[in-house]
Amino acid sequence: MKTKRVVALALSAITAMSMVACGSNAAGGSASGDAAGTDAPQAMQGSVEGELTVSIWDENQRPGLQKIIDEWSAESGVKATIQVIGWDDYWTLLEAGASGGELPDVFWMHSNQAQKYMENDMLMDLTDKIEASDKIDLGNYYQGIVDLYQSGGKQYAVPKDIDTIALWYNKTMFDECGVDYPDDTWTWDTFADAAKKLTTDEHWGYAIAPSNNQDSFYNMVYSMGGEIISEDKKASGYDKPETQKAIQLCVDMVQDGSCPDLNTISESGADVLFESGKVAMVTQGSWMVAAFKDNEYTAANCDVAVLPKDATTGKRVSIYNGLGWAASANTKNPEAAWSLIEWLGSKEMQEKQAELGVTMSAYEGCSDLWVNCTDVFDLNGHMKMLDADLVFRPYSKYTTVWEDMQTEKLKEAWTGEKDVKTVCQEIADSMNQTLSEE
Amino acid sequence: MNKSGKMTPREKSEMVWGWLFIAPTMIGLIILNIIPIFQTIYQSFFKTGDFGRGNIFVGGANYAKVFADAEVWQALINTLKYAVVEVPLSIIISLILAVFLNGKIKGKSAFRTIFFLPMVAAPAAIAMVWRWLYNSEFGLLNHILPGKTNWVSNPKIAIYSIAVIGIWSIIGYNMVLFLAGLQEVPKDYYEAASIDGATGIQQFLNITVPLVSPTIFFVMVTRIIAAMQVFDVIYMVIDNNNPALYKTQSLVCLFYKYSFQQSNKGYGATVVVVLLVVIMIFTVLQMIGQKKWVHYN
Numbered sequence: 001m002k003t004k005r006v007v008a009l010a011l012s013a014i015t016a017m018s019m020v021a022c023g024s025n026a027a028g029g030s031a032s033g034d035a036a037g038t039d040a041p042q043a044m045q046g047s048v049e050g051e052l053t054v055s056i057w058d059e060n061q062r063p064g065l066q067k068i069i070d071e072w073s074a075e076s077g078v079k080a081t082i083q084v085i086g087w088d089d090y091w092t093l094l095e096a097g098a099s100g101g102e103l104p105d106v107f108w109m110h111s112n113q114a115q116k117y118m119e120n121d122m123l124m125d126l127t128d129k130i131e132a133s134d135k136i137d138l139g140n141y142y143q144g145i146v147d148l149y150q151s152g153g154k155q156y157a158v159p160k161d162i163d164t165i166a167l168w169y170n171k172t173m174f175d176e177c178g179v180d181y182p183d184d185t186w187t188w189d190t191f192a193d194a195a196k197k198l199t200t201d202e203h204w205g206y207a208i209a210p211s212n213n214q215d216s217f218y219n220m221v222y223s224m225g226g227e228i229i230s231e232d233k234k235a236s237g238y239d240k241p242e243t244q245k246a247i248q249l250c251v252d253m254v255q256d257g258s259c260p261d262l263n264t265i266s267e268s269g270a271d272v273l274f275e276s277g278k279v280a281m282v283t284q285g286s287w288m289v290a291a292f293k294d295n296e297y298t299a300a301n302c303d304v305a306v307l308p309k310d311a312t313t314g315k316r317v318s319i320y321n322g323l324g325w326a327a328s329a330n331t332k333n334p335e336a337a338w339s340l341i342e343w344l345g346s347k348e349m350q351e352k353q354a355e356l357g358v359t360m361s362a363y364e365g366c367s368d369l370w371v372n373c374t375d376v377f378d379l380n381g382h383m384k385m386l387d388a389d390l391v392f393r394p395y396s397k398y399t400t401v402w403e404d405m406q407t408e409k410l411k412e413a414w415t416g417e418k419d420v421k422t423v424c425q426e427i428a429d430s431m432n433q434t435l436s437e438e
Numbered sequence: 439m440n441k442s443g444k445m446t447p448r449e450k451s452e453m454v455w456g457w458l459f460i461a462p463t464m465i466g467l468i469i470l471n472i473i474p475i476f477q478t479i480y481q482s483f484f485k486t487g488d489f490g491r492g493n494i495f496v497g498g499a500n501y502a503k504v505f506a507d508a509e510v511w512q513a514l515i516n517t518l519k520y521a522v523v524e525v526p527l528s529i530i531i532s533l534i535l536a537v538f539l540n541g542k543i544k545g546k547s548a549f550r551t552i553f554f555l556p557m558v559a560a561p562a563a564i565a566m567v568w569r570w571l572y573n574s575e576f577g578l579l580n581h582i583l584p585g586k587t588n589w590v591s592n593p594k595i596a597i598y599s600i601a602v603i604g605i606w607s608i609i610g611y612n613m614v615l616f617l618a619g620l621q622e623v624p625k626d627y628y629e630a631a632s633i634d635g636a637t638g639i640q641q642f643l644n645i646t647v648p649l650v651s652p653t654i655f656f657v658m659v660t661r662i663i664a665a666m667q668v669f670d671v672i673y674m675v676i677d678n679n680n681p682a683l684y685k686t687q688s689l690v691c692l693f694y695k696y697s698f699q700q701s702n703k704g705y706g707a708t709v710v711v712v713l714l715v716v717i718m719i720f721t722v723l724q725m726i727g728q729k730k731w732v733h734y735n
Contacts, residue, residue, distance in 0.1 A: 092698055099489045116701070120488050209679040263591040266680040267573050278575065401700050407678050415681060 044093040045083055046102035049332040052080035052340060055107040057090040060290040064358035072343045078336045080106075098122045103328035105337045109157045111148050111321055115397040118151035124327040127154045129338050135346040141362045144392030145322035157324030158345035159362030161353070163286045164318040164385035165215050165307060167191075172301045173198055173280040182281075184316075184384075186308040188220060188249060191281075195258040198280035205258040207270040207279040208250055210410035213403065214319050214393050216270075216283045220246035223310045223317040228394035229435075236402075236431035238424045248420045251413050262414040274298065283307065286360060286382045293374050304381035306388070318385040321393040322362050360386070397438045402431045475714070482707040493704070500708035509684070510692060510709060514716070516597055517688040521665035523601040524608075529657055532609040536616035537646060550617075554610035561607070565674030568603045572675070590675050596682035603671050612657050619653030620646070651732045659724055666717050669694065689713045 045053045054069065056062070062084055069080050083104065085093060091113060097103045098117065109117065117123050130136050138146050141159040149157035167182050174181055177198050182191070195205030208216045213228075221228060226243030229236060237243050253259045260273065274282045275295045284292075292298040309316035325344050327337040343349055350363035357373025360382070367386065371379045396402070406427055413423040445453070482500055484493040504510050535553060539546055556564060571578050572589035580586055589599045627645050636644070647654070669690035676686050687695075689709055697706030 095489065095698075095701065116488050120491065122489070211677075211679050262679065262681050263588040264575060266591050266677060266682075267569075267588070268575055269679075273575075276576070398700070401702075404678070404695070404700070408683075411679065411681055 044085060044097050044102075045104060046097060047105050047328060047330075047332045050078070052078060052106060052333060052336055053104040054080055054082045054340075055090070055094070055104040056082060056084055057087045057108065058287075059084050061358045064353065064356035067356060068344065068349050068352055069340070071349075072340055076336065076339055078333070078339075080340060101330060103331070105331045105333055106325060106327050106340055108160070109149060109324040109326040111393055111395040112399050114149055114157070114324070115151065115395075117326070118149070118154075118156045119397075122329055123156040124329050124331065124334065124337065125154050126156060126158065126327070126338070126341070129342075130155055130158070133342055135342050140347070140364060142320070142322065142364060142390065144320065144390070145324065145362050148322070148392065148395070149324045149326070157326040158341050160323040160325050160344065161359035162320055162322045162362050162367070162386070163360065164320055164382050164388075164390075165219050165283055165285050166304045166318075166381040166385055167281060167307050168274065168284050168288075168292065168298075168302055168304045168381075169281045170203075170274070170277065170279075170302050173203060173277075177280075181303075182305040182308070184306050184309075186305075187311040188223070188308050189311055191308045192249065192253060192258070195253055195281065196256065199258045203277065204260050204273070204279045206253060206281045207260055207265060207273050208253070208283075209262075209265040209270060210414055211407045212270055212283075213406070214321060215285045217246060217250050218319045218391075218394065219283065219307055219317050220249060220310075222319065222389070222391045223307075223313065223315050225310070225313045225315070229396060229431075233396045233438075234435055236428040236435065238428035238431065244420055244424045247410070247413065247424060251416075251420050254414055255416060262411060274302070277301070289374065289377070289379065289382070290357075293376050299376045302377070304377050304379065306381055306384050316385075316388040317391050318388050319393050320390050396435060398434065402434045405430050405434070478707045479711055481704055482711050484704045486701075486703040488701065490703075496704070500705050503705065504708050504712060510689070510712070512684060513687050513689045513692045513709075514712075516686055517666055517668065517690075517713075519597050520601050520604065520668055520688065521662055523598060524604040524665045524668075525658065525661045527601075528605045528608045528612055528661065529654065531605065532612035533616050533647075533650075533654070535609065536613045536620055537642060539613070540617055540620045550613075553613055556607045556609075557611045559607075561670045562674055564603065564607055565671045568606075568671075569675045572599055591680050591682050593682040593685040596676065596680075597686045600668075600671055600675060600686060603675070604665065604668065607671075608661070612661070615653055615657055616650060619650040623649045648733050652734055655724075655728050655732045659721060662720055662724070663717055666713065666720070689716075 044055060047053060056065065062082055066082055069082065072078075073080055094103070094107065094113075098120075103122065109123070130138060136158060138155065142162050145159040145162065146155075149155060149159070167186075169182055171181065177200070179194050179197050182194070186194075191206075198205035218228060221237075221243050224242045224246045226240045226246055227237035228243070250259075254261060259265075260279070265273070268276075268278075270279070270282045271284060271288060271291070273279045274284075275292070275298050277297055292302065307316060307318060325341045327334070327341060331337050345363070347363055347366060350361040350366040351369065353359060354361045354367045354370035355373070357370065360367040360370050367383065371383050373379070409423050409427050409430070412418045413420050481493075483495060483497060485496045485499075486493050539550055539553075543549070569590070570576070574580055574586055574588045574591070577589070579589060587595075590596050623646065627649075628641055631641050631645060667690050668688050672686055672688055672691050673694065676683050680686075690713065693706045693710045693713070695706075696702045696709060
């Protein structure tokens, strides 16, 4: 009887342990780039009087932000706790909170969702407060991020950070194949040639999936003079020949074998293949620095350079995005919430954010110290992209609707089922339909 | 006997206590299940606004769209394919296991525990482990087996690979139910049968199966309902880039996509009402069909 119990206990202990081990990497590479440290879903805390609840989705940023927020607490005497909820659950819970009037006091906003929250008066109107503030001047931040959090002439969030895309490469593989490291002379043609040379039985030259938009093909599209969505956000840019040329470049690379086929890339994402030494180059956002730094293989073998430019237009483009600090419209502590947002947006704290290696900052000229946050990689690859043509990540009110559709359709081009022109035309039609309903 | 309809004080008190005892379950069911069902049906006639405000009544427009939507029909086929593979196989395997583990085997309870373990694990964790087992580049399966099979990204086989995960996760639970059913079967039937010279297989088919048929029926009804609602495994294993997505996503996956990812709650509600109707039809058919093969003593 006793042995039975011991066996049962041991078995359940093993199960429990294996569960813990699996829990941590569930969210691998989330599509729009915001790497999420996912834990089991938990409730999102609402506003409580006399204490601030701050909600974010990236565990990697918590330690740095906690330091900045602690300094604010010391000065203001108000306690503030950061709550991290993984990317997927974040939006489900935030929406539930918004519908039930139980939003956290201060939280991150993102371009996918901002429009919806602003139009429905879920966020605190910061316009007058910014006007009266001596710390915040919206002219100091990258314009695209400021505009993003504006609706009906009102400002609903203060820019937090900025990301850039750069070319990550595996030095060991470049050496083996006798290819020179990428530099600022590279064009997309050099890039495609190099990818071909870097393809062997062991690894591919480059990896891209149809959902790698902001971090991959959007950059090529805008660099070649195309666009994804028109500036007034009323029409799709997929019927433009320049856009189709960029998509063709990716599809050609998949077809000629310098990129893994769709089956492979759908089972292990571009970042996973890169981290396990299966591809020589990936284009990735600066939000991946923490992950690549923590991975022993990439830390030992890889580095980062600027993205290639286009030979015809001469443009080097980085599609950027930036989060904003927003407050709930019906927070119980409006004064404290604004005071914290003002603190987080101030020049000193934006500099501190970069210095602590949290992210590059949305305040222009405050990111220089970010380069030194690690000596494993030469982060100038990402930094210099700030001087390239910065194009804000294409978005509209219901971005996810057409982005999902775009991924779904591009798969047919990846597999070669349909040619690029047909697929792009289909995307344009469907996207125009969606945009007309917004 | 009291035929006039009046209750004796004793009957009255029994009734009051009866209601009191079932009240917690009833209240829970009404608040958590029954009211939401009607709210969902109600919502399916609306084009919903953000955060549950500004809903516009659109009549049957959502239903017209669902019936014309090839993606929904494909999802229904996928769901049925999954159920057709998962339910019978999981019942057969777990019934056979239960029969063996009901006999005299060394380490019986260790085996029972092992088979039951998947039930204790979180479905999301199970899906992640299988996702890596199936991985065509790094996975254990392709490492052992010759050739390179895209288990979860080949549209032709992905749904069956998913069903295997479903079967693996559920056999332990089914097995426990069957074990309970097997305890009820009197031993003398088997003794009589072996004296008459029946083989093990004959005994299984002619004694065991008919006598545990009420349990088989119960497991079948609940499993079909659960299989029609399959979501977590597919959601975790098949991502957006997967070429097999169209041929594997179930109705609940579509419901999730519309309701929560694209916040089109009205259309999501419509998809799920269709699923409700399909499940009800299957359950009614089974209730009628049971008279032919289920033996209650």
